Amino acid sequence: MDQASEPARYDFTTAEPRWQAAWNDRASFAAPDVPPEGAKKYYVLEMFPYPSGKIHMGHVRNYTLGDVVARYKRATGHLVMHPMGWDAFGLPAENAARDRGVHPGAWTYNNIANMRAELKRMGLSLDWSREFATCDPEYYGQQQALFQDLMAAGFVERKESWVNWDPVDNTVLANEQVIDGRGWRSGAPVEKKLLSQWFLKITEAAPDLLEALNGLDRWPERVKLMQANWIGRSEGARVRFELAQAVDGVTDVEVFTTRPDTLFGMSFLAVAAEHPLAAAAAARNPKAAEFIAECRAMGTSEAAIEQAEKRGFDTGFFVKHPFNGMEYPVWIANFVLMEYGTGAIFGCPSGDQRDLDFARKYGLPVLPVVLPPDADPATFSIADVAYTDDGRIYNSGFLNGLAVPEAKKAAIAALEEKRAGRGIVNWRLRDWGVSRQRYWGCPIPVIHCDACGVVPVPKDQLPVKLPEDVDFSRPGNPLDHHPTWKHVNCPSCGRAAVRETDTFDTFVDSSWYFARFCSPRAAEPLTKAAVDAWLPVDQYIGGIEHAILHLLYARFFTRALSGMGKVATPEPFAGLFTQGMVTHASYRAADGRWLYPEDVAVDAEGVATEKATGAVVAIGRGEKMSKSKNNTVDPGAIIDRYGADTARWFILSDNPPDRDMEWSEAGVAGAARFVQRVWRLVTTSLPLPPASETPGETPAGRKLRQVTHRSIAAVTTALETFAFNVAVARIHEFANAIAEAPADAAGAKLEALEALLRLTAPMMPHLAEELWSALHPGTTDLVAELPWPEADPDLLKADTLTLAVQVNGKLRANIEVALDASEDTIFTTALAEENVARAIDGKPIRKRIHVRGRIVNFVV
């Protein structure tokens, strides 16, 4: 092979580390804790990663998106803070400890070291000096201090709630550890168990959390909608039903309903399995107890409860209807949730699908009480579908003839008059249970003393550190069976007491980390000057799967901190962008094995076969990358082969960032070709001939300058709107135009190449630096520190106007007219087109439509 004949190529393997070192040496991405007077601050944050061991393509996508924003904002004159850290507590570390005998801390910090090295290879404009992990005692100790502040401010309470209990492993299970109602390790049927736990009173903030969504104008509408529905404000009534006979001294049962207008359509009353009346029934009837036990086996997941077949048990109790005085049976039903409303409902089968399914199953009456418009009351009946829309009330005594909204008001008024109920606002949102019976989390900093009750650990004794010597060979919480850790003296009375052995939900860790980033080494949780200067986060970026819980908890936490005067802003994230997943084709053999892509051959017809056996393989369309499906792509391997810029470019170019993207080998290879193309475009232009004309003097020069400035404008708009794939397309077009520009446009070419590099820099920062230095030998400038190019408005204007001409809405011709052509001239020019005349075919023109700069339409 003759080396000399090989065309020169861009060598990213040396260039990328070189520029990373240059940014590092210049501290190009460092930000001060408190910005200087007059600085335009911009806080860019991606959701910090869980240190699972390796970065995956979802991370690459997330951090590339954030990096484009950070670099673009820096170029447009902002002082940018762009930190990185680790959401480092959680179950996987404990699973690793149980499965492989590794200590959770060692496992986690080892993973962090690996992932940090991988992230650094991506060339992200991060301020690494702010890095921390939530499992650092320096971080969780401050969190313990914050929790005590929240306790003092009245945001914390202790109450009972249900958990999934594995009776064989004697441990609490997460919902994801419950599979088809059984524990994932033991396979034992899961039971619900009542535990005393710590709660943050998020429900008190519900009205405010809902109302303030209106002010989040840079959040996706769908996320705001999901949050609003989750908070779930609903207006309705509490209705008190007297029991026909008192049960254990209890004389009545309260239900919540949003449909008091349908009270006359009642055919039963149903309570949750955890309701006191259900317990009373169980005490009298072993069959009831059996049914309740079956309900408990469903676990605590709302999805599982609501998807289960509707089942019930007749308690034999009866209640009296507050309006008609009739008696109705009380059932225990598996679809009634104890956590919502009062844990009891009245069933109106004609107006609620669940009630109808239930009534049909158990042969309960179905009385229609809302008559749809245009329906005949004599013949209207309910078969398998409940009627939930508006209409006229009938079969309903004093409510007859009213429309649904009026009937609701009338029913509530009547309930209040009879003292049998009242109108109320009910919220779906429940308080936030933060206790977890696990080791690898932040210890809840309280001590339980028989004499003094709950006593906070004195602040000068924080952090309450996790013990290192823990035993994972036994099931259950290692903190609880540690021989010494929990035994302490009460800080208040000095007698023997025990530590709380529960740790915090990891959502607590992620509810304030963005604030801690502002002063990550401070001796107190937050530094007022720093958080007030930097918060709110200007652009937060992460997965849609966090649309509700994480974002709602972080909003609540920030509100609470703001209420205590620790943070000025109540809203943590001014702008939010939710990215889609990264998917990859998956291959599954007939026997159910998931195959690695490299073990599969795909022919031209798209038929896939397993290389080893030749057997045909099923191709799954893009599925979320997961180890269990063998369809992951290792970012490290991609960067080895193609470089970070290529990976970044492909991930940005493939599709809009809020949609799921399919990773494809061909796509990366195409991106790699473009990297080389830009490199050739610049290097083959060197050295640039001395400009014989000032830019734009020749017709070709002016044309290239127009393209340059239109490209600047188009890419800027695309970046501002997160349309990164469009920005990529515009840069492709721009590069094509530069390549095609004739030689006499030399003066405009330098301007074009500079603009190309600066527009590309947020997306392919290493290549931009490499070529900038080639274009300006000896320069000490870094593109990362240069300002964003500005489009010259004069060069954005077109020289003529191109209009589409339609006849009856169908395109028939294009015409070109002067910018200032009159409407008459435009119509005359349009009608002169042969194709237009043929389409009109002499028919009279009924209407002429002209939209300036767009279109002409003749209606005939």
Added chain:
RNA sequence: GCGGGCGUGCCGGAAUGGUAGACGGAAGCGACUUAAAAUCGCUCGGGUGAACGCCUGUGCGGGUUCGAGUCCCGCCGCCCGCACCA
């Protein structure tokens, strides 16, 4: 089950209610080469035509409009969340 979203060529996608398919990928053909890679050029929704063109087409069925991928109503399919995964 409930809540939210998405659906456009072979594929990813573009398109302030105004020329559907920009840009890229794949594929095919050609140039260069002993050959391949790389590179460059051409073709590339379907139908019809010698050609200017014409008809049709944005998951399905309706509607609003001079004009609908875009707005409205009803379906179908896929995806996300459902409170202890992060």
